[in-house]
Amino acid sequence: MASSSSSDSSAPQSPQLRKDSVTNRWVIFSPARAKRPSDFKSKSPINPNQQHQQQCPFCIGHEHECAPEIFRVPPDNPDWKLRVIQNLYPALSRDIPAAEEGNNSDSGRVVVNGFGFHDVVIETPVHSVQLSDLSPREIGEVLVAHTRRIKQLMSYDSIKYVQVFKNHGASAGASMSHSHSQIMALPVVPPAVATRLGSMKEYFDQTGKCSVCESNSKDLLIDVSAHFISIVPFAATFPFEMWIIPLDHSSHFHELDSEKAVELGGLLKLVLRKMSMQLNNPPFNFMVQTSPLGDNASQLPYSHWFMQIVPQLSVVAGFEMGTGCYINPVFPEDAAKVLREVKVS
Amino acid sequence: MASSSSSDSSAPQSPQLRKDSVTNRWVIFSPARAKRPSDFKSKSPINPNQQHQQQCPFCIGHEHECAPEIFRVPPDNPDWKLRVIQNLYPALSRDIPAAEEGNNSDSGRVVVNGFGFHDVVIETPVHSVQLSDLSPREIGEVLVAHTRRIKQLMSYDSIKYVQVFKNHGASAGASMSHSHSQIMALPVVPPAVATRLGSMKEYFDQTGKCSVCESNSKDLLIDVSAHFISIVPFAATFPFEMWIIPLDHSSHFHELDSEKAVELGGLLKLVLRKMSMQLNNPPFNFMVQTSPLGDNASQLPYSHWFMQIVPQLSVVAGFEMGTGCYINPVFPEDAAKVLREVKVS
Ligand SMILES: Nc1ncnc2c1ncn2[C@@H]1O[C@H](COP(=O)(O)OP(=O)(O)O[C@H]2O[C@H](CO)[C@@H](O)[C@H](O)[C@H]2O)[C@@H](O)[C@H]1O
Ligand SMILES: Nc1ncnc2c1ncn2[C@@H]1O[C@H](COP(=O)(O)OP(=O)(O)O[C@H]2O[C@H](CO)[C@@H](O)[C@H](O)[C@H]2O)[C@@H](O)[C@H]1O
Numbered sequence: 083m084a085s086s087s088s089s090d091s092s093a094p095q096s097p098q099l100r101k102d103s104v105t106n107r108w109v110i111f112s113p114a115r116a117k118r119p120s121d122f123k124s125k126s127p128i129n130p131n132q133q134h135q136q137q138c139p140f141c142i143g144h145e146h147e148c149a150p151e152i153f154r155v156p157p158d159n160p161d162w163k164l165r166v167i168q169n170l171y172p173a174l175s176r177d178i179p180a181a182e183e184g185n186n187s188d189s190g191r192v193v194v195n196g197f198g199f200h201d202v203v204i205e206t207p208v209h210s211v212q213l214s215d216l217s218p219r220e221i222g223e224v225l226v227a228h229t230r231r232i233k234q235l236m237s238y239d240s241i242k243y244v245q246v247f248k249n250h251g252a253s254a255g256a257s258m259s260h261s262h263s264q265i266m267a268l269p270v271v272p273p274a275v276a277t278r279l280g281s282m283k284e285y286f287d288q289t290g291k292c293s294v295c296e297s298n299s300k301d302l303l304i305d306v307s308a309h310f311i312s313i314v315p316f317a318a319t320f321p322f323e324m325w326i327i328p329l330d331h332s333s334h335f336h337e338l339d340s341e342k343a344v345e346l347g348g349l350l351k352l353v354l355r356k357m358s359m360q361l362n363n364p365p366f367n368f369m370v371q372t373s374p375l376g377d378n379a380s381q382l383p384y385s386h387w388f389m390q391i392v393p394q395l396s397v398v399a400g401f402e403m404g405t406g407c408y409i410n411p412v413f414p415e416d417a418a419k420v421l422r423e424v425k426v427s
Numbered sequence: 428m429a430s431s432s433s434s435d436s437s438a439p440q441s442p443q444l445r446k447d448s449v450t451n452r453w454v455i456f457s458p459a460r461a462k463r464p465s466d467f468k469s470k471s472p473i474n475p476n477q478q479h480q481q482q483c484p485f486c487i488g489h490e491h492e493c494a495p496e497i498f499r500v501p502p503d504n505p506d507w508k509l510r511v512i513q514n515l516y517p518a519l520s521r522d523i524p525a526a527e528e529g530n531n532s533d534s535g536r537v538v539v540n541g542f543g544f545h546d547v548v549i550e551t552p553v554h555s556v557q558l559s560d561l562s563p564r565e566i567g568e569v570l571v572a573h574t575r576r577i578k579q580l581m582s583y584d585s586i587k588y589v590q591v592f593k594n595h596g597a598s599a600g601a602s603m604s605h606s607h608s609q610i611m612a613l614p615v616v617p618p619a620v621a622t623r624l625g626s627m628k629e630y631f632d633q634t635g636k637c638s639v640c641e642s643n644s645k646d647l648l649i650d651v652s653a654h655f656i657s658i659v660p661f662a663a664t665f666p667f668e669m670w671i672i673p674l675d676h677s678s679h680f681h682e683l684d685s686e687k688a689v690e691l692g693g694l695l696k697l698v699l700r701k702m703s704m705q706l707n708n709p710p711f712n713f714m715v716q717t718s719p720l721g722d723n724a725s726q727l728p729y730s731h732w733f734m735q736i737v738p739q740l741s742v743v744a745g746f747e748m749g750t751g752c753y754i755n756p757v758f759p760e761d762a763a764k765v766l767r768e769v770k771v772s
Contacts, residue, residue, distance in 0.1 A: 255744025397599075406622070
């Protein structure tokens with residue numbers, strides 16, 4: 083039996099399954115789960131454990147401890163504001179032959195060379211400064227650095243997709259505490275991206291509309307600016323997951339111009355500060371969800387980029403690993419209401 | 428350029444992408460990643476933080492603190508060896524109307540009622556005993572309890588898939604330290620299962636063979652018993668991920684008979700002990716990967732159940748969340764060799 087999608091905040095809520103029309107993912111919303119006890123001691127709050135500036139290779143003055151630089155802003159200036167560098171421990175190698183199509187041998191073993199690019203964006207010269215401490219203009223410059231690097235990587239025919247992401251805090255996976263993000267250029271279209279595109283296409287074929295444009299709804303809205311909105315997605319995979327979506331339909335993140343980047347920087351700063359105030363400065367990840375590179379004009383009508391921000395509040399365990407299905411104890415309407423109403427000083 | 432799939436342990440290895448023919452997942456193998464430093468303090472080793480037996484509802488004598496019992500072994504015996512009980516904080520509810528097909532409204536919002544079952548298997552009456560401490564026969568009894576409960580749940584037409592899983596240790600998601608596993612009966616076929624079935628079908632259509640039967644290869648083998656093997660899968664998603672596979676082609680875990688369950692219990696015990704010795708007693712998850720319920724005779728030739736065991740060694744972060752693609756610093760051949768050769772006392 084299909085139940086109403088709106089939540090009644092007075093009555094205890096029954097669990098509900100929702101399928102996201104963008105990610106094509108089933109999520110179980112189960113408020114009862116939030117109440118379960120734990121007999122493991124609660125985790126200590128984020129311990130920054132930050133190195134002194136003297137020991138951190140990402141700090142200004144330590145450029146020689148890093149892998150080679152790709153560019154800096156401003157250019158040729160020892161007093162830089164941000165740097166894009168090679169990752170010293172790259173997951174993919176720029177020094178081996180480009181991958182061709184996966185080789186499906188007799189044994190069914192599909193293998194391709196790990197050609198690709200793995201870069202780090204040092205977002206500030208100063209160790210103690212976090213992304214949300216930067217001004218909208220400075221955050222905009224970080225986003226423009228991402229788009230500029232993507233445009234360089236597009237010149238490689240064998241690069242099919244570029245993933246921009248950020249890990250903040252040790253339990254969100256960060257190994258370095260100095261504020262940074264990463265850019266990985268891949269020789270394959272990754273599975274979650276292929277699934278998302280397929281789902282957006284199906285929605286478009288059925289309704290004639292873009293599923294991301296349609297995810298703008300009053301009950302899920304957090305904030306709005308001239309060209310962007312922030313929302314909690316209807317079938318959020320994680321509690322308090324947030325998306326920032328450009329209002330004008332646009333398939334590729336790298337099409338962002340520098341003026342809109344400043345506006346996006348402002349909305350991202352607002353979302354990060356709200357999250358930090360409401361959820362006690364949690365570790366988090368953000369991911370840019372964009373479209374594959376190359377000749378894909380046919381994807382333009384149904385494919386729409388957005389930025390996904392996920393506070394690290396719950397552990398992915400056996401159920402999620404086994405099924406690819408997630409359990410979220412917080413209904414998106416409730417999360418959106420909280421985030422909409424929190425006042426940022 | 429497709430490279431050879433075998434690893435040369437003398438030369439430094441280039442990264443490689445592999446696609447698993449069972450899970451249909453791309454994994455990046457990148458030994459260089461293992462060397463990267465972290466400026467966050469290393470995590471303290473597992474702190475069991477176990478409650479005293481007096482406070483744990485799963486301990487013998489505390490049955491009244493638990494949600495209702497479904498069955499125990501031996502039956503009607505206060506001196507029980509294991510109990511299957513309802514989860515007191517279930518993700519799905521057995522008390523609401525069964526879900527019909529997802530309702531795709533105008534808005535594209537697909538919602539179904541959260542009907543389903545969520546049970547806990549208390550694997551031992553004694554708080555300090557872990558699954559790997561039990562005898563092969565006792566582990567077999569736990570596995571038979573899983574299959575027996577699945578057979579009960581199969582009587583509900585609206586239940587499409589049953590996920591059996593175990594979380595061991597806080598950073599593998601466990602909230603309770605007393606040894607237990609969980610059984611969730613779902614009103615939908617979850618996405619990872621649908622993807623796995625699609626991938627196994629494609630392999631079968633192309634080769635006429637079962638992809639799981641074919642994953643048995645010398646370089647990936649850990650151990651073998653009369654009816655089961657343990658391997659590291661060719662495109663393991665996680666470092667030191669292990670699969671236990673029945674040698675006779677079989678689509679459903681619940682077809683396991685009690686004699687083979689004891690044999691499987693022995694191989695599972697061996698794998699857990701090897702993992703514990705080699706990797707310093709890590710937190711871990713195990714998941715039973717089986718086939719959907721209901722009328723699916725057409726799946727039988729290509730669908731083959733197995734058990735997946737994953738030590739919790741790395742953090743899933745922005746790249747994995749964004750792409751669904753994983754980075755594994757350990758080549759499967761190398762992990763298999765280590766696990767094959769470790770001597771269990
Ligand atoms: N001197 C130097 N010069 C240049 N680069 C340097 C450097 N010292 C360190 N680096 C690189 O800086 C990066 C810092 O990245 P993060 O802190 O975001 O997480 P990391 O990539 O380690 O792993 C997290 O993110 C990945 C991807 O999501 C997950 O696979 C993983 O489990 C999780 O911990 C590392 O990739 C490291 O290789
Ligand atoms: N008195 C009682 N009677 C009956 N049942 C009781 C009980 N007290 C507690 N329980 C239940 O016992 C279960 C113990 O399960 P686990 O320790 O394996 O992890 P949990 O399900 O909490 O969450 C982990 O696994 C899930 C699923 O993978 C993830 O969503 C989550 O993030 C992760 O922490 C809980 O589900 C709890 O509800």
